[in-house]
Amino acid sequence: MRRVVQYVVLLALTLLFVSPLLLMLVTSFKSPGEASQTPPSWFPNPFTTQAYERIFGAADTPVLRWFLNSMLAATANALLVVLTASSAAYALARLDFRGKKAVFGLIVATLFVPPVILIVPNYEIVGRLYWLDTLLAIIVPTAAGGFGVFFLRQFFIQLPLELEESAFLDGANRWQVFTRIVLPLSKPALATLALLAFLTNWNDFLWPVYVLFSPEQQTLQAGLSTLQTANAVRYDLLMAGAVVASVPVLLLYMIAQRFVIEGVSRSGLKG
Amino acid sequence: MTTTTGQTTAPEVETTLDPSATPSARPGRRRGDDLAAWLFLAPYLLLFGVFVLLPIVLGVWISLHSWDFTLPGKPWVGIQNYRDLFTPGSVTFDPFWNSMQATGIFTLFSVPLLIVVPLVVALVMNQKFPGRNLFRAVYFAPYVLGVAVVGVLWRYLLDANIGAVNAYLGRLGLPADTTWLSSLPEAWIAMVLVTVWWTLGFNAVIYLAGLQDIPKELYEAAKVDGATPWSQFRYVTLPGLRPVTMFVTLTTIIASANMFGQAFIMTNGAPARETRTAIFYIAETGLQDFQMGEAAAASWILTVALMLLALVVFGVFRARGSVES
Numbered sequence: 333m334r335r336v337v338q339y340v341v342l343l344a345l346t347l348l349f350v351s352p353l354l355l356m357l358v359t360s361f362k363s364p365g366e367a368s369q370t371p372p373s374w375f376p377n378p379f380t381t382q383a384y385e386r387i388f389g390a391a392d393t394p395v396l397r398w399f400l401n402s403m404l405a406a407t408a409n410a411l412l413v414v415l416t417a418s419s420a421a422y423a424l425a426r427l428d429f430r431g432k433k434a435v436f437g438l439i440v441a442t443l444f445v446p447p448v449i450l451i452v453p454n455y456e457i458v459g460r461l462y463w464l465d466t467l468l469a470i471i472v473p474t475a476a477g478g479f480g481v482f483f484l485r486q487f488f489i490q491l492p493l494e495l496e497e498s499a500f501l502d503g504a505n506r507w508q509v510f511t512r513i514v515l516p517l518s519k520p521a522l523a524t525l526a527l528l529a530f531l532t533n534w535n536d537f538l539w540p541v542y543v544l545f546s547p548e549q550q551t552l553q554a555g556l557s558t559l560q561t562a563n564a565v566r567y568d569l570l571m572a573g574a575v576v577a578s579v580p581v582l583l584l585y586m587i588a589q590r591f592v593i594e595g596v597s598r599s600g601l602k603g
Numbered sequence: 604m605t606t607t608t609g610q611t612t613a614p615e616v617e618t619t620l621d622p623s624a625t626p627s628a629r630p631g632r633r634r635g636d637d638l639a640a641w642l643f644l645a646p647y648l649l650l651f652g653v654f655v656l657l658p659i660v661l662g663v664w665i666s667l668h669s670w671d672f673t674l675p676g677k678p679w680v681g682i683q684n685y686r687d688l689f690t691p692g693s694v695t696f697d698p699f700w701n702s703m704q705a706t707g708i709f710t711l712f713s714v715p716l717l718i719v720v721p722l723v724v725a726l727v728m729n730q731k732f733p734g735r736n737l738f739r740a741v742y743f744a745p746y747v748l749g750v751a752v753v754g755v756l757w758r759y760l761l762d763a764n765i766g767a768v769n770a771y772l773g774r775l776g777l778p779a780d781t782t783w784l785s786s787l788p789e790a791w792i793a794m795v796l797v798t799v800w801w802t803l804g805f806n807a808v809i810y811l812a813g814l815q816d817i818p819k820e821l822y823e824a825a826k827v828d829g830a831t832p833w834s835q836f837r838y839v840t841l842p843g844l845r846p847v848t849m850f851v852t853l854t855t856i857i858a859s860a861n862m863f864g865q866a867f868i869m870t871n872g873a874p875a876r877e878t879r880t881a882i883f884y885i886a887e888t889g890l891q892d893f894q895m896g897e898a899a900a901a902s903w904i905l906t907v908a909l910m911l912l913a914l915v916v917f918g919v920f921r922a923r924g925s926v927e928s
Contacts, residue, residue: 341727353756416646423641442655446910454658560758
């Protein structure tokens with residue numbers, strides 16, 4: 333009996349989480365008229381891809397271009413995060429050097445700085461670099477956060493030392509040990525970090541809304557608000573845009589669900 | 604710290620925030636390591652310096668000027684920007700404190716829900732049963748979507764005329780003409796509930812990991828002592844979860860106090876400017892109207908307020924801890 337109650341609760345919750353997403357998908361394949369029917373139909377009739385055709389080609393809302401921008405920005409950002417954070421984390425996990433305590437302390441301290449404090453000055457800095465309205469503004473500044481360094485350092489520190497020691501005895505230098513021993517051993521952690529960085533960058537909203545202005549320079553998330561301004565209550569178009577912005581991250585999540593959830597639950601216990 | 608696996612091996616002890624406790628891989632190579640270490644650190648430190656450290660300092664500097672990004676002259680005004688924000692009747696006073704109030708309302712109502720509801724969900728799921736990981740994955744799914752997607756989707760569902768929510772409420776015999784996004788308090792209710800829908804899974808996953816770290820023996824001992832399910836929860840589960848609950852509370856407060864996308868997409872600050880949050884005000888003032896001095900000052904006030912709140916939360920959890928132990 334308890335089991336039954338439990339499953340009823342769980343299924344009700346599932347319905348609550350899945351049905352809005354399902355309606356988003358269904359509505360994106362409706363005609364404009366059917367998209368504004370109430371209550372909404374759950375099977376598009378007729379089934380049409382007109383919404384996608386329209387938003388992919390529109391000059392003021394080039395959704396396909398936004399898709400490519402988002403892909404490029406999120407991939408580049410994830411790479412930049414993994415490359416810079418892994419070598420920094422290795423130094424902090426394994427090397428002895430003067431100033432180590434100060435560097436690590438500073439990085440950890442900034443983890444607790446609310447991001448709102450960085451918005452205005454970073455706009456000024458990005459402007460001085462002539463990066464406004466370019467994807468560099470989306471790719472680079474967000475890679476500077478301390479989470480990746482902290483996350484990888486915690487991972488590196490608990491790797492067994494023996495493998496590194498024997499590589500040193502064989503005459504390897506620090507760089508070789510890092511690239512040939514430590515990085516291959518850390519694939520799960522590196523994948524988790526890359527995944528979290530990709531998701532965060534893909535979904536970033538406030539920053540791209542203000543630093544990108546040209547229609548063809550938008551990311552998908554920032555573009556969705558442009559799409560909404562341009563099409564008020566054309567929900568067939570808005571839902572098609574939302575689907576395009578969701579499918580890559582949902583697919584990635586389905587494939588790598590375990591990494592995402594474990595990465596998140598681990599971050600919670602680090603507190 | 605990395606207690607998900609529950610193992611307490613030697614390195615575990617060293618995962619304190621003290622890097623001097625780190626075992627040196629090669630003692631006696633200190634000289635060479637100095638240079639190597641800085642080379643390893645250089646790419647990251649360049650990013651960190653330019654986009655984290657510099658902006659923290661530059662933000663203070665900007666806040667002491669009348670700083671318009673588009674104008675060549677940026678006159679020094681000292682603490683005038685701060686003084687204006689605290690002076691009733693000044694140009695910035697009303698819009699700023701109105702936005703702080705909006706952030707306060709949203710935080711006040713969303714945080715308790717986001718602490719309690721995910722805990723309940725995590726408790727329901729903290730048993731072995733078929734399909735458990737699937738349910739967990741489904742509940743977490745909305746969180747991987749961006750706030751823009753969530754906002755646009757719910758704007759559609761909550762549309763006063765053709766939205767699914769009103770349509771189905773009508774079917775149940777409830778009012779079917781609620782203007783969810785353009786009147787108060789409906790807009791707050793809508794944005795709080797949408798945020799719960801969006802981020803519930805995130806907090807639940809963290810609680811779930813915390814629940815699984817509570818030693819089973821404690822529950823067995825409690826059962827032997829004849830503890831009821833409620834007293835098991837009260838005296839075993841809650842104390843065992845305290846660090847996790849504190850983490851969830853702090854991160855949720857910070858996330859809620861930085862609420863932007865929901866308001867930007869779903870209400871655009873309406874009605875009037877009532878749902879324009881503090882960070883929304885800061886972004887509009889600084890990055891759209893280019894009153895960057897005022898915006899930088901406002902962001903420091905918000906940050907200090909948040910840090911004080913975090914200290915209070917920290918203190919409460921500390922005090923609770925010492926009372927119970």
